Amino acid sequence: MPELAEVExxxxxxxxxxxxxxxxxxFGKTDFIADPRRLASxxxxxxxxxxxxxxxxxxxxxxxxxxxxxxxxxxxxLLIHLxxxxxxxxxxxxxxxxxxxxxxFSLDDGRELRYVDIRRFGRMRLATAxxxxxxxxxxxxxxxxxxxxxxxxxxxxxxxxxxxxxxxxGVLRGLGNIYADESLxxxxxxxxxxxxxxxxxxxxxxxxxxxxxxxxxxxxxxxSVSDYVDANGRPGxxxxxxxxxxxxxxxxxxxxxxxxxxxxxxxxxxFCPQCQxxxxxxxxxxxxxxxxxxxGS
DNA sequence: AAGATTACCTGAAGGC
DNA sequence: TGCCTTCAGGTAATCT
Numbered sequence: 001m002p003e004l005a006e007v008e009x010x011x012x013x014x015x016x017x018x019x020x021x022x023x024x025x026x027f028g029k030t031d032f033i034a035d036p037r038r039l040a041s042x043x044x045x046x047x048x049x050x051x052x053x054x055x056x057x058x059x060x061x062x063x064x065x066x067x068x069x070x071x072x073x074x075x076x077x078l079l080i081h082l083x084x085x086x087x088x089x090x091x092x093x094x095x096x097x098x099x100x101x102x103x104x105f106s107l108d109d110g111r112e113l114r115y116v117d118i119r120r121f122g123r124m125r126l127a128t129a130x131x132x133x134x135x136x137x138x139x140x141x142x143x144x145x146x147x148x149x150x151x152x153x154x155x156x157x158x159x160x161x162x163x164x165x166x167x168x169x170g171v172l173r174g175l176g177n178i179y180a181d182e183s184l185x186x187x188x189x190x191x192x193x194x195x196x197x198x199x200x201x202x203x204x205x206x207x208x209x210x211x212x213x214x215x216x217x218x219x220x221x222x223x224s225v226s227d228y229v230d231a232n233g234r235p236g237x238x239x240x241x242x243x244x245x246x247x248x249x250x251x252x253x254x255x256x257x258x259x260x261x262x263x264x265x266x267x268x269x270x271f272c273p274q275c276q277x278x279x280x281x282x283x284x285x286x287x288x289x290x291x292x293x294x295x296g297s
Numbered sequence: 298a299a300g301a302t303t304a305c306c307t308g309a310a311g312g313c
Numbered sequence: 314t315g316c317c318t319t320c321a322g323g324t325a326a327t328c329t
Contacts, residue, residue, distance in 0.1 A: 001322060001323070003323090056323075082323080083306095083322090083323045083324080084321075084323050084324095085307080085323090086323090117306095118306080118307055119306045119322090120307085121306065122323080123323090158299090160300055161300090164301080167322095169323095176322075176323070225321095226308095226309090226321075246321095265302090266303075266322080267321095268321075268322085
């Protein structure tokens with residue numbers, strides 16, 4: 001699934017396109033595109049200026065031709081979210097299109113950038129600078145840039161299950177189910193624990209675990225367990241490093257106990273019952289619901 | 298009103 | 314063989 005490491009890898013694969021022009025766009029199904037006619041009218045003739053990533057969101061900055069840019073001085077961004085099964089791949093126009101290809105961008109170097117998405121959970125839209133600011137405003141901290149202090153503050157302020165918190169893009173941007181499970185295993189924290197009940201030591205372990213998992217996943221160009229490939233159609237290799245994700249019933253790499261799978265936040269959650277104990281201490285949570293003081297302030 | 302659950306979508310896999 | 318159900322998880326919408 002495209003999480004931060006996969007989107008980062010796709011962004012890096014597209015970066016050589018900076019300077020290229022989009023000559024035209026063709027569409028298949030468009031129900032995942034905010035305003036396909038706007039793309040059809042504005043994209044042709046634009047030049048790619050930057051390719052970047054914000055969480056799981058891919059940002060392609062475009063520059064209009066001098067004449068068109070005059071009417072509105074501001075920039076234009078093509079925003080693409082890959083959802084679950086979205087792929088952006090560079091192909092020669094002569095190559096047959098994969099099933100579920102829904103957008104074809106023709107480029108001035110003769111190639112095509114194709115958007116493929118089996119389930120169409122992805123999203124695509126154009127945005128002005130103002131619209132872009134509003135879209136990224138709700139996103140939380142970057143997992144690789146957040147300080148340990150801010151991380152502890154954000155996680156410790158929530159009574160939700162820690163697994164849910166890690167998946168919340170408003171807290172940390174870019175983590176998905178795979179890296180959330182892998183990070184919790186590394187930090188030896190049970191997915192059902194609540195953010196506010198984690199000790200300072202546990203939060204510190206989790207902060208470090210997320211950083212090392214994210215760095216390693218980017219280095220290995222992402223995880224390919226089902227559909228993910230990069231801009232050149234190549235899979236990543238972090239799947240070889242997975243310790244718990246989709247390993248239910250198999251032995252823990254640390255202690256040998258069978259990995260278990262439960263559902264948290266509607267997601268399959270994999271953990272080691274030995275390494276990741278469900279309770280910090282002898283928790284008698286009777287009366288815990290009476291707490292009324294919100295933490296902080 | 299934060300936190301939990303469900304809907305969207307298609308293909309793979311398992312049951313009978 | 315083939316039909317049916319379940320599962321996979323990105324976010325948005327809906328519930329409690």
